[in-house]
Amino acid sequence: MAKSLGRHLISELYDCDEEILNDVQQIEYLMKKAAIESGATIVTSTFHRFLPHGVSGAIIVSESHLAIHTWPEYNYASLDIYTCGDSVDPWKAFYYLKDALNSKRQESQEFKRGVFSTIGIPENSLHKVEVS
Amino acid sequence: MAKSLGRHLISELYDCDEEILNDVQQIEYLMKKAAIESGATIVTSTFHRFLPHGVSGAIIVSESHLAIHTWPEYNYASLDIYTCGDSVDPWKAFYYLKDALNSKRQESQEFKRGVFSTIGIPENSLHKVEVS
Numbered sequence: 001m002a003k004s005l006g007r008h009l010i011s012e013l014y015d016c017d018e019e020i021l022n023d024v025q026q027i028e029y030l031m032k033k034a035a036i037e038s039g040a041t042i043v044t045s046t047f048h049r050f051l052p053h054g055v056s057g058a059i060i061v062s063e064s065h066l067a068i069h070t071w072p073e074y075n076y077a078s079l080d081i082y083t084c085g086d087s088v089d090p091w092k093a094f095y096y097l098k099d100a101l102n103s104k105r106q107e108s109q110e111f112k113r114g115v116f117s118t119i120g121i122p123e124n125s126l127h128k129v130e131v132s
Numbered sequence: 133m134a135k136s137l138g139r140h141l142i143s144e145l146y147d148c149d150e151e152i153l154n155d156v157q158q159i160e161y162l163m164k165k166a167a168i169e170s171g172a173t174i175v176t177s178t179f180h181r182f183l184p185h186g187v188s189g190a191i192i193v194s195e196s197h198l199a200i201h202t203w204p205e206y207n208y209a210s211l212d213i214y215t216c217g218d219s220v221d222p223w224k225a226f227y228y229l230k231d232a233l234n235s236k237r238q239e240s241q242e243f244k245r246g247v248f249s250t251i252g253i254p255e256n257s258l259h260k261v262e263v264s
Contacts, residue, residue, distance in 0.1 A: 005203065006210065010140070010243065014251060046176045048192050058190035058197055060180050065190055067197050069214075071137065071246065074253050078138065078245045080212065082201075107250070111142065113210045114203065118239070119146060121206050 003123050005114030006064055009081040009090040013097070015104035021072035024049035028057055030100045035059050035066055038093035040083060063088045068097075077101060082113065085127045135255050137246030138196055141222040143211040145229070147236035153204035156181035160189055162232045167191050167198055170225035172215060195220045200229075209233060214245065217259045 020026050028047040035042050040061035047057030058067040064082040071077070079097060081090040090110070098106055116123055152158050160179040167174050172193035179189030190199040196214040203209070211229060213222040222242070230238055248255055 005206075005208075006201070008142070010245075012246065012250070043180050043188070044178045046178045046190070046192055048175050050194070056175070056192045056197065058178070058192060058199065060178055060188045060190060062182070064201050065188065065199050067190065067199060067212075067214075069138070069196055069216075074137075074246075074251050074257070076137075076246055076251050078214075080199075080214075082199075082210075082212075084201075113142075114144065114206075114208055118144070119206050119208050125206070 002112060003116045004112035005116070005127055006082055006084040006112070007090055008111045008113050009094055009108055010111065011079040011081070011094055011106060011108040013077040013079055013101055013103040013106050014075065016075050016077055017102040018072045018075055020101055021055065021070035021075070021077055022053050024055045024057075027055045027068060027070065030097060031057060031059055031066055031068055034093035034096045034100070035061050037096040038081065038083060038090055039088040066093060077103070134244060135248045136244035137248070137259055138214055138216040138244070139222055140243045140245045141213040141226055141240055142243065143213070143226055143238060143240040145209040145211055145233055145235040145238050146207065148207050148209055149234040150204045150207055152233055153187065153202040153207070153209055154185050156187045156189075159187045159200060159202065162229060163189060163191055163198055163200055166225035166228045166232070167193050169228040170213065170215060170222055171220040198225060209235070
């Protein structure tokens with residue numbers, strides 16, 4: 001299997017709880033919990049509530065990022081979970097959020113980002129490492 | 133063609149300028165310029181420089197988000213440009229950044245996010261709109 005720097009999970013969460021999707025504090029809390037759940041280390045984050053409805057937010061983690069956009073009026077959230085390194089599992093964040101948002105139906109695709117052979121680096125190259 | 137809330141461009145930028153990829157202020161500036169270039173409105177952003185090298189950052193725009201992770205040591209950057217609505221063109225941000233980072237080789241895939249028929253909403257449903 002081709003080695004890559006990152007794994008990127010693109011998820012569509014349908015039939016979610018409208019009230020949670022519209023609550024920026026709750027979404028920020030759940031996204032941060034999901035990041036931790038996956039094994040990631042939070043570096044910085046930004047969340048915004050739109051009017052009349054909807055929340056957008058992103059968390060930079062040492063191992064890449066998580067991002068969400070919600071459409072409460074359609075009970076829909078689009079979710080990105082992008083992680084690097086072997087110590088983090090993006091699916092753990094996905095399962096946590098699917099439950100937390102009460103999503104009844106989901107679609108997910110996982111992509112490799114930064115495939116070593118395509119970049120042109122040896123298979124034993126290092127992932128990005130936070131040292132301070 | 134199936135209507136969707138968003139368009140998500142996933143791009144791999146290879147053979148980029150190492151120095152630019154490692155300059156957090158420059159990356160933040162170029163990402164913001166790219167967002168504006170695409171027609172998006174910047175809401176909030178966060179960027180971080182990793183040690184010993186690399187930059188990660190995300191910009192929340194009214195029309196969704198842009199995110200980047202750079203590996204200067206591999207001359208590689210992974211780029212996400214996710215836009216909603218008809219007034220924004222994610223490809224304009226892509227072309228701007230590919231040139232700005234001096235990338236000699238790229239791979240891009242465009243995905244639909246939040247397909248109306250899969251969410252279960254009418255084809256004439258509205259995108260998220262910022263009203264304040």
